[in-house]
Amino acid sequence: MPRNVPLPSECAELDGLMRRHGDRARFRTLTRVDVGTRSLPLVAVEVGSDDERAPTMIVVGGVHGLERIGARVVLSYLRTVLEALRWDEPLRRSLEHARMLFVPVVNPGGIALGRRSNPRGVDLMRNAPTADSWESTPLVGGHRISARLPWYRGDEPGEVEPETRALLDVIGHHAFESERALSIDVHSGFGLQDRLWFPYARTRQPLPNLAELGHLFERFDATHPNHVYRVEPQAQAYTISGDLWDHLYDEYRRAQPSGVFLPLTLEMGSWTWVRKNLRQLTSREGPFNPKAPHRERRIRRRHFTLLDFLWRCVCSPAPWHAWTPQERAEAHQRAFARWYA
Numbered sequence: 001m002p003r004n005v006p007l008p009s010e011c012a013e014l015d016g017l018m019r020r021h022g023d024r025a026r027f028r029t030l031t032r033v034d035v036g037t038r039s040l041p042l043v044a045v046e047v048g049s050d051d052e053r054a055p056t057m058i059v060v061g062g063v064h065g066l067e068r069i070g071a072r073v074v075l076s077y078l079r080t081v082l083e084a085l086r087w088d089e090p091l092r093r094s095l096e097h098a099r100m101l102f103v104p105v106v107n108p109g110g111i112a113l114g115r116r117s118n119p120r121g122v123d124l125m126r127n128a129p130t131a132d133s134w135e136s137t138p139l140v141g142g143h144r145i146s147a148r149l150p151w152y153r154g155d156e157p158g159e160v161e162p163e164t165r166a167l168l169d170v171i172g173h174h175a176f177e178s179e180r181a182l183s184i185d186v187h188s189g190f191g192l193q194d195r196l197w198f199p200y201a202r203t204r205q206p207l208p209n210l211a212e213l214g215h216l217f218e219r220f221d222a223t224h225p226n227h228v229y230r231v232e233p234q235a236q237a238y239t240i241s242g243d244l245w246d247h248l249y250d251e252y253r254r255a256q257p258s259g260v261f262l263p264l265t266l267e268m269g270s271w272t273w274v275r276k277n278l279r280q281l282t283s284r285e286g287p288f289n290p291k292a293p294h295r296e297r298r299i300r301r302r303h304f305t306l307l308d309f310l311w312r313c314v315c316s317p318a319p320w321h322a323w324t325p326q327e328r329a330e331a332h333q334r335a336f337a338r339w340y341a
Ligand SMILES: [Zn+2]
Pocket: 063, 064, 067, 187, 188, 189
């Protein structure tokens, strides 16, 4: 491992936000990750109500060190929220009863080293202590063969990396008491289209909250009919073992059987950027990040409509609980026909 690695610009950006807005949000260092001579903080930022039962939106980025643009999208939204808090009365009021939790840079060591995994070679998105797939899973879905290969899950089942532990603990602490919670984890990968994935990742079976999830996206389609996303179960692309969101979803359900937690992953389609700039394939930052500054700015703001929509859902009780059993069964059937039939 190199001794001198540059400070990731995303860590510097987060530090700048803490200096400027430290009085408006609760910044907390969850753990530190050592890379060469550097010790990089893994930081969570909590905004709004500190009531443990408050509805919660969780926004996560930078799980994979090669997908830096994901961290930058999260940082951009965090900056907008913190600035708006100076003057935006409706936002301030909504935050009296609900909360946002940001973990913008989950894998600072991977970003510093320019690799997908953490510094120990573990793919954090394959590192959950449970959630093994029982369906046939390709190499990309996680393996324990060698840390030299991508998608490595770690040596021992049940053992988790410090970054994974920090993320699981902070979400457990802030969301497992909430009666409703939503999360969005921002990645950047192959393909031309921006995709929204939902659990399960380990199996092609539908998740127990398919009705609520289908209903959420029916509302999204109706409210934003020109949105850009393709919505699908993660496992439709490929199944994964050790997916953090599968694990957190199951744990939440154990802790809060009558509540609802909907974890989403935004997989930004980076091929459009590659197509427009082939040099990106050989970029030092890897192929999954836009190279041109104007393109980066466009992507930094592109998902604000989605994030605002998710926040309004978190703040609005009616869509989550105003169900008769009949309505819920019908919503389940529609969602099943949309994604699983
Ligand atoms: Zn990723």
